[in-house]
Amino acid sequence: MKYTKIKQIAKGWSSYIWLVKNKKGEEFVLKEVREKSPRKDLANREGKMLLLANSVGVGPKVKEINFEKNFVVMEYIKGEKFFDFILSKRFEGEITQTQIYELIKELFRQLYLLDTINLSHNQLQIGKNILVKQIFDKEKKVIKYYPVIIDFEKATIKEKNCTKNLGQLFAMCFYNPNGIIAKRIREKLNLTI
Ligand SMILES: Nc1ncnc2c1ncn2[C@@H]1O[C@H](COP(=O)(O)OP(=O)(O)O)[C@@H](O)[C@H]1O
Ligand SMILES: [Mg+2]
Numbered sequence: 001m002k003y004t005k006i007k008q009i010a011k012g013w014s015s016y017i018w019l020v021k022n023k024k025g026e027e028f029v030l031k032e033v034r035e036k037s038p039r040k041d042l043a044n045r046e047g048k049m050l051l052l053a054n055s056v057g058v059g060p061k062v063k064e065i066n067f068e069k070n071f072v073v074m075e076y077i078k079g080e081k082f083f084d085f086i087l088s089k090r091f092e093g094e095i096t097q098t099q100i101y102e103l104i105k106e107l108f109r110q111l112y113l114l115d116t117i118n119l120s121h122n123q124l125q126i127g128k129n130i131l132v133k134q135i136f137d138k139e140k141k142v143i144k145y146y147p148v149i150i151d152f153e154k155a156t157i158k159e160k161n162c163t164k165n166l167g168q169l170f171a172m173c174f175y176n177p178n179g180i181i182a183k184r185i186r187e188k189l190n191l192t193i
Contacts, residue, residue: 001022001064002022002023003020003021003028003030004020004022005030006018006019006020006021007019009029011034012034014034014042015031015032015033015034015042015153016031016032016033016034017029017030017031018030018031018032020073027076028063028073028074028075028076029073029074029075029076029077030071030072030073031046031071031072031073031074032069032070032071032072033071041070042071042072042153043067043070043071043072044067045152045153045155046072046152046153047062047065047067049119049152049153049155050062050072051065052119052157053119053149053152053155055117056113056114056116057110057113058110058113058114058149059074059148059150060074060075060076060077060150061075062075063075077131077133077148077150078133079131079132079133079134080132081127081128081130081131081132082128082130082131082147082181083126083128083181085132085145086127086180086181086184086185087180087181087184091184091188092184095188097188099144100188100189101189102144102145103144103145104173106146106147107130107149107173108166110147111149111165111169112166114149114163114165115161115165115166117157118157118158118159118160118162118163119155119157119158119163119165120155120156120158120162120163120164121149121152121154121155121163121164121165121168122154122155122156122164122168123151123153124149124165124168124169124172125168125171125172126172126181127172127181129149129150129151130147130148130149130150131148131150132145132146132147133145133146133148134146173185174186174193175193
């Protein structure tokens with residue numbers, strides 16, 4: 001399949017993320033390795049791990065893995081990073097406690113699904129590898145926020161029950177004593193630990 005690059009979305013230390021479109025005009029995200037990066041097996045690692053995650057309904061859907069050119073094409077998720085979402089003014093204001101509970105509950109559900117296949121994401125602790133999508137009703141009012149876990153580049157398959165998934169999410173959302181995300185979520189939900 002041929003893709004046209006529309007714009008660069010992000011530049012990581014080892015990869016470039018592009019918004020692209022195919023011949024039908026459908027938008028996707030293309031993640032490719034940076035020329036200078038020593039880590040040349042992106043398609044192999046990220047592509048395979050993302051496919052496994054997709055097998056339990058988690059992560060942006062894989063469209064294509066190109067091993068030769070070393071890139072992965074996946075579903076484009078229109079959303080903001082969990083970290084930015086929690087730090088936003090909206091989070092303090094109009095976003096309800098129920099919406100936060102539902103979002104976190106869904107995240108735990110997805111991580112439980114990854115646990116069923118022993119897939120440890122390994123990079124969930126700072127909230128930058130989770131995108132938050134807005135779900136609208138007919139009047140275009142936001143009714144809920146839905147999380148999509150991205151960036152499976154460092155994911156690994158662990159022994160049974162040894163993934164870091166739930167632990168990392170618990171720490172980030174609730175327990176981390178110095179974490180800004182945990183602090184804000186505890187305040188929003190009136191939790192003390
Ligand atoms: N499927 C996607 N849909 C929308 N944006 C994405 C998608 N994948 C990555 N991004 C954007 O690109 C950024 C970097 O992607 P990521 O996979 O985390 O690579 P890195 O290894 O550079 O951290 C993300 O924080 C997000 O903003
Ligand atoms: Mg990342």
